[in-house]
Amino acid sequence: MILNAAGLSIIKDFEGLVDGDPSTPGLEPYLDPVGIPTLGWGSLWGSDGRRVTMNHLSISKIEAGRLLSREVRHVERQVAYLVTAKLTSNQFSALVSLVYNIGSGNFQASTLRRLINRNEYEKAADEFPKWRRAGGRILPGLVRRRGVERALFLTV
Numbered sequence: 001m002i003l004n005a006a007g008l009s010i011i012k013d014f015e016g017l018v019d020g021d022p023s024t025p026g027l028e029p030y031l032d033p034v035g036i037p038t039l040g041w042g043s044l045w046g047s048d049g050r051r052v053t054m055n056h057l058s059i060s061k062i063e064a065g066r067l068l069s070r071e072v073r074h075v076e077r078q079v080a081y082l083v084t085a086k087l088t089s090n091q092f093s094a095l096v097s098l099v100y101n102i103g104s105g106n107f108q109a110s111t112l113r114r115l116i117n118r119n120e121y122e123k124a125a126d127e128f129p130k131w132r133r134a135g136g137r138i139l140p141g142l143v144r145r146r147g148v149e150r151a152l153f154l155t156v
Helices: 007-015 061-082 089-100 102-107 110-118 121-125 140-154
Strands: none
Touching: 007 061, 007 089, 007 121, 007 140, 061 089, 061 102, 089 110, 089 140, 102 110, 110 121, 121 140
């Protein structure tokens, strides 16, 4: 399976294409809400395969798109590996958006994944809102994102 347009839209809308320094011609690294250096649409890894730092070189919007595509492909493989239950395109895409944000390790250990793998889709959907914290704080953006992901997950 691959991420559908609705799932990609969630990632792009909520990650945003952020420029840490609008006075420069390229997209600069920025700190996410919990202080993690990030590029483009929430990429933690540069095109060189190294973890992003605040000293990372600026990138173009085209390069940001490449980083997004690379990370989405990686997350798609992780979701496909970790979920043994049958998924619709919308369910898969909602999970890719979630895992893009929370990481595959957190997803692997989650009740949400266990419920999906037991075919308890309604109960699994109720787990999305629980992933609304970053750095120990409830973030309004994560509350909204989880609501949109949950809605996509429940859409036939």
